[in-house]
Ligand SMILES: [Ca+2]
């Protein structure tokens with residue numbers, strides 16, 4: 571009987587639908603996409619990134635500070651409490667990575 575229950579439990583687990591993680595694309599994830607010149611900066615984080623106050627708002631910039639590297643040459647700089655985000659094609663589910 572114990573072997574039959576174990577076999578049934580195994581068969582049930584084998585037939586359960588499985589949830590698989592899928593990669594989520596994050597556009598311009600390192601702010602290298604807008605092609606700044608050395609020492610340059612831009613208020614425009616788009617089209618991938620959105621920010622408080624809408625496109626081209628001043629408190630959020632992409633910048634290239636010579637001598638400072640963060641995964642390439644360009645990085646994000648913001649004023650305190652300024653938000654920058656992307657609306658992705660997938661929603662993060664609880665208890666997933
Ligand atoms: Ca970068």
Ligand SMILES: [Ca+2]
Nearest residue numbers: 613626627630
């Ligand atoms: Ca901006």
